[in-house]
Amino acid sequence: MQINDFSVTFSTINGSGSATANNTILRAISKMGVPVSARNIFPSNIQGLPTWYNLRVNAAGYKGRQEHCHILVAMNPETVAADLEKVVEGGLVLINEEILLDELPAGMKKIPMPVKMLLEASKTPTNLHIYLANMVYVGILAWLVGIDLEKIEAALQYHFDHRQSAVEPNLKVVKIAFDWAHQNLANPGDYKLAALEHAENKILVDGNTAGALGALFGGLQYAAWYPITPATGLAEALNEYIPKLRTDPQTGTTNCVVVQAEDELAAIGMVVGAGWAGLRAMTSTSGPGLCLMAEYLGLAYFAEVPIVVWDVQRVGPSTGLPTHTSQGDLTFTYFISHGDKDMIILLPGDVEECFEFGWKALDIAEQLQTPVIVLSDLELGMNIWEADPFAYPDHKMERGKVLWEKDLETLLKKSGQWGRYQDIDGDGIPYRTILGNLHEKAAYFTRGTGHDEFAHYSEENRDWEKNLQRLKKKVESAKKLVPPAEVLNEEKGRVGLIAYGSTKMSALEAVAMLNRSGRQVDFLRIKALPFTDEVETFLKTHDRIYIVEANRDGQMRQILNVNFPDYAAKLRSAARCDGLSLSAEWIVSQIEKMEG
Amino acid sequence: MQINDFSVTFSTINGSGSATANNTILRAISKMGVPVSARNIFPSNIQGLPTWYNLRVNAAGYKGRQEHCHILVAMNPETVAADLEKVVEGGLVLINEEILLDELPAGMKKIPMPVKMLLEASKTPTNLHIYLANMVYVGILAWLVGIDLEKIEAALQYHFDHRQSAVEPNLKVVKIAFDWAHQNLANPGDYKLAALEHAENKILVDGNTAGALGALFGGLQYAAWYPITPATGLAEALNEYIPKLRTDPQTGTTNCVVVQAEDELAAIGMVVGAGWAGLRAMTSTSGPGLCLMAEYLGLAYFAEVPIVVWDVQRVGPSTGLPTHTSQGDLTFTYFISHGDKDMIILLPGDVEECFEFGWKALDIAEQLQTPVIVLSDLELGMNIWEADPFAYPDHKMERGKVLWEKDLETLLKKSGQWGRYQDIDGDGIPYRTILGNLHEKAAYFTRGTGHDEFAHYSEENRDWEKNLQRLKKKVESAKKLVPPAEVLNEEKGRVGLIAYGSTKMSALEAVAMLNRSGRQVDFLRIKALPFTDEVETFLKTHDRIYIVEANRDGQMRQILNVNFPDYAAKLRSAARCDGLSLSAEWIVSQIEKMEG
Amino acid sequence: METTLKRSYPNALGYNRSDYLGLPTTLCKGCGHNSIANMIVSACYELELQPEKIVKFSGIGCSSKSTAYFLDRSFAFNGLHGRMPSLAEGALFADRTLKGIGISGDGDTANIGLSQFKHLVRRNLPMVYIVENNGVYGLTKGQFSATAEKGLKLKRQGENPYLPVDIALEAVAANASFVARSFAGDPKQVKELIKAALSHDGTAVLDIISPCVTFNNQDYSLHSYSWGKGHEAPLHEVEFVMPREEITVEDFENGTVREVTMHDGSVIVFKKLERQYDPTNRTEAVRLLEQAIRRNWLITGLIYVDPNAPTIFDMYSMSSESLNRIPAEKLRPDRKALDMINLSFQ
């Protein structure tokens, strides 16, 4: 018997409303205090194609994807044969009894679900049956693994925002199915839940919403965007929360604006305009949109405009697999736009960090006066994750070196002059005025062409070189501002493993598995580029280092090679891109293969 | 006395017609058989700002930029003070006598030119004086360094296409100035030309024209472009030569089309459409335009469409210095577009190679069914260089794996099936049909989304991975097709120097200088990415390797790090970007500094 | 109309209607785009076109997906969002004997693709350009497109604050040579207009209102079935007559008839309804569209046509061979040509 450690795959058809059923199960289990996670595998399509939901219960809190499941809930006749291949030996198959199936592979147990019969028995309105059908498996699964019906009710109440007209029929079907199973089936008892006490009340939220909330608590004032999967949810969450969080209840006025642009060329242009004008500004997109932002990102870098860009990655190149996850945009982002430049990149590893980096990115952008790109992905962004409640920003808003009328006057009194691109503090970061500043010395001319320290047009070779060298200094300044890499264990001479972003989830588990199997592996998680000091130390102190990532070319390894030629020979790549997040099993297998 | 080894800077104002005078001098010297080179330093402006022309005479054939000049021709009062700083001790200053100048730095000799007086004396029409003024310095310089007047006449005949009405007044002024100098000045005799016998008749041509001609001899059928400095000349040369080279004299019909697109998004789209439809297709642009091509380049890679993109580099990031040269787009090009992909990059080092790669790029693109990007730069593209006559392609046109009706029928008979993305030959390159193929099995669906070997839509993880892994194989196939790197000397354990593109010119000279000074340095010139085998061998066999390039970040070194982690620690960067091409002096100074 | 039924046997070229089919659709049931795909099948079948002689282009969106759901035997390129026009502008030069059909959405055309759309039209590249216009982004799940009417309310998006882009007016302003509007709920008209468009020598823009049943089919919405049915104001009844067919005026018992002869000799026959409308008069077309906007009419029919406007191909003196079949020998100039060039640089 496996208690609090198993996984369930729900195989359904999109547009059939299975999301409600699946989320209900997720929330109910979470409410039992049992660590749970889930990911949606869905097609780029609106209605009628296969969709899967992989739910994992793990007392130790590991959330990585697993290659196999213990329980299959089969609602889609088209895919059932393939679905069965993913079930472990001895697994359970809950199957809509209308699906004809020759025979189960040896060792699996079949639990047929009389969906139609139970729906009829429920006496719920027939026009709702198409949606309620999924509640049948909720009920039977609840009985099978032991999900509290109370928690299910609570989850439904949550889902339907306490609209009883919706809660009731759903709950009714769940209960009828539960009762039917209880009365008619023998519970194999292989996989069971046991309620636990969580230290704190966990929240359930997707990364896009978390990022949007982070930005709103970061004082975001202007967002422009263009719809694209899987980033759309981020902008839509802004729209949803602005009335709640950024609107004056008295006057009804708001201090955050969201504009749906005509395309990504315009979205980034708007954001650069807003950032230049002193607004905290951001846009969100995915790979194809990022391509269209390349030129304006170069201008923002060169003209020193603070902006934040969220790239919620999906599988590329090209349109690729728009509804599947990957970490494939890293090198493109790092080297985006023609000419020499440096992009600051943040790499959130969970929804807590989506929130945290949501506000930090705005601070860092304004402090450095440069674009900051947050690389999330579909895995993080579109799935609902269990997490600790968001922590209120532990630091005041940093607006960077801005001169309003009085500040400028003071500076002028002190130094006699002010130049928009003067490196007064030696950190590469100049002082800026902002439009609306009415001081008669405040205005300056911003351009993408060469200029001197006083923002005057210049094609002088020395001016160009000096300016670009100053900009390079910002990289050093950035290292002090971006979130430092996180080190888990560090002992000289051992094997190291590096991961980042959502791959953290499986990587942590892989490290544990390797350690359990007797291979001592240390772990480093990169949270940002440029690399903070911990990264070099980690590379220095380890003999062989595996970089684990969800892309084909080992893009983080490539960037590590660029930055640390002295250690490049020690680096090994464990990279893969097939649209799924990496599993701990796969990571372990790769490392075992390479370690020999 | 320096014979056939000196340089002259002409300091003028743009829009004043000095190009005619300067090119006349260049051509006349070339016709004397003396190796000569020249670069134009000009502002991003149409009329009225300072412009320089740096001409270098060097019997050994070195063409790199020099930090100083021996002779200054000063026609612009605005810049004369700064211009003088670049003149060597003992240098000569030909100066329009109307320019007021306090005193020359010690050791320089001043030769005042009575421009106005000589123009009047010439009795040429006054309305032409503004253009003819520059012919005064042609005449005086000719007297000073000994340029054959006959060759000057020939150069003027060439320039004005034998229109005597134009040749005559110009020649008249040249002669009057020459005679005046002869009669009134004492020739210091420090810098002199002596006619040489060239083995062959050299040609004078700019890299953009060379690239366009290469493409036309490569069977180019479709070009779409959008104007941008410094790439414009390439498309304009296509327009110029199509009537001569690609038009049937009988029927007047042409088999090469050039479309001026509304922007670069459209230009690349058109070219992808044309390449897909079986036309040899290309576009030309510079950094900002390349940014706008990022997304379609990803599609072309993924959908396996052969196209050629010329990026004639200028200084970035952003609008940067549009009329100044750099090699700053390398990493962006290498990693362009989101997701995993591989771009084939060709790096011509002189106008001969602009021509050669012009046709080869089209062959390689069609052979590999993938985009090929040619990275030229302003230095190569917009300056007129002395070169050997273009060599006729030594290889027949390679159209790659194309199936017309009969081919498809044969294949179907043999294999029973054909899949657009099947790797039949194991080289990663599939067979393609082309629209207009009327075989009823010929049509297939091209898309940027996932597909299987038969071009059917697929979101299957395995299909995706398999396809992307096959695409990766093309990199190996590419290594056999791209121009191999060129090695000059190779001895184990010595210091190596690597350069590419137009930097070759100074790098070769730097190597010679270093060798002369007793430091033995070997040289490798990279001509393409992916790296051919010579590169790894070179890295392996040398202890320390300097990579010389005209950008801030040492971009080629970065890519070498990515590809050769085992040797990364041996690499050193000598990189600089200030809008000027690198000089041999600077390269030597860098290497001496690092070698200690 | 019985035409479809009457012809459900092999057409003159020997093709059955099924030879024009595509893959089974994966769009939502009831989506307007599906019915347009069906009408493309019928139109090509009735026009007796060889499927291999058609090339399909599209951008990205539910609409753009639908190129997979008709004409499986034709080449197709599903390009980038909003940038199908440039693809076609390259590809169709390769073989001028082929007919191009482009499918786009309103987001694809009027938002991200506005510039490419207008420049395509301006160049008058011979192809059919269909906008499956539902006022919404279907594939990304229901955001406003630029053709959504002011005041439209959508879940998660609130209320649309902007005036809509009128695709037909944009086409006319860009000097289009063929502009029609139709409604997916009126398949007969859609089919006849597609046939006319396919015979036009120039860019033929078809703005077809095509309801998105999942995200924008509220009764009050200007892109819904019920609004369209209630507000359609056809300019005329259209019938397309192939060059070798006889015009049977019987089809049009009542009312006066007007004909426009197309470049290829085919004829578009208009049966006038109440309105007197001349689709060859551009000033009229502009005025009509302007009126329709003010008065909320869903004007359908052929709005403007100039069968003889020069096309982009007229601007190049290309040989009549298919450009993509020209052998290598003809493409590479000979050695002598290079010698001359070299000489010219000396």
Next chain:
Amino acid sequence: METTLKRSYPNALGYNRSDYLGLPTTLCKGCGHNSIANMIVSACYELELQPEKIVKFSGIGCSSKSTAYFLDRSFAFNGLHGRMPSLAEGALFADRTLKGIGISGDGDTANIGLSQFKHLVRRNLPMVYIVENNGVYGLTKGQFSATAEKGLKLKRQGENPYLPVDIALEAVAANASFVARSFAGDPKQVKELIKAALSHDGTAVLDIISPCVTFNNQDYSLHSYSWGKGHEAPLHEVEFVMPREEITVEDFENGTVREVTMHDGSVIVFKKLERQYDPTNRTEAVRLLEQAIRRNWLITGLIYVDPNAPTIFDMYSMSSESLNRIPAEKLRPDRKALDMINLSFQ
């Protein structure tokens, strides 16, 4: 008109004309763009605007460079080619008390920037958008732009095969609220129209024919000085009257007078010429532009205005504070708000 001369002393705000100057121009002598820059200086001086209250935007081109040549005391952003509109759409939200002036070229607006231009107009962002229209790419040395007339011949380019894009018609089609056309050779009209545009609450599009003396000033060219002088057909004489000024009808001894009151209380006074023209009627405007195209008229004057069209700002309930001056405390919600949010996810 003597107005310029009369006012060559400090204006009501105490600024001299020189306070509105920019750097010395680096454009070619005689370039139309220079004369427009001068008229912007005059208009701002006469309107008594505070230079610090103006923000300048531009794309890339000779035209776009010219933002450096007026109003040196104003903030300016010289952005990317064709993509100035989006910059302004972001920046102008920061402080609604500022006035935006955008300068673009015909290539910048009608080629690469067509989509951003049209969507800007559609959003009706309050700013002046001037197209310095010379039918050619100046800065890249003489290629055809999309406004070049069919048949124009340029060195190295051959003959232009396409019909031109009409910027004013494009603006009207995109639901513009203020559309005018003028000619750099008619500085008085340019100045009055700029003043009117600066007082308009919405996007004010000014399509100004501005000859490129270096690359497109051949007498027959529709963008040359001599053609413009010979073919200018003013719709009316325009005079702009500030809110607190009195309208002195004496200026218009002959002819009837029509007035349009702007959002800020200022008045545009039109003295009718031969033509009877009502610039508040969109249908008229469309018809006029269509006619002008057919007949090769260089119609100048105010073509269309709706002083009360809602602007993009009307769509957001923003506070009246300058958005970019709101202190951090007001931007970050408090801890309680986060607690509530966390609770809502449980």
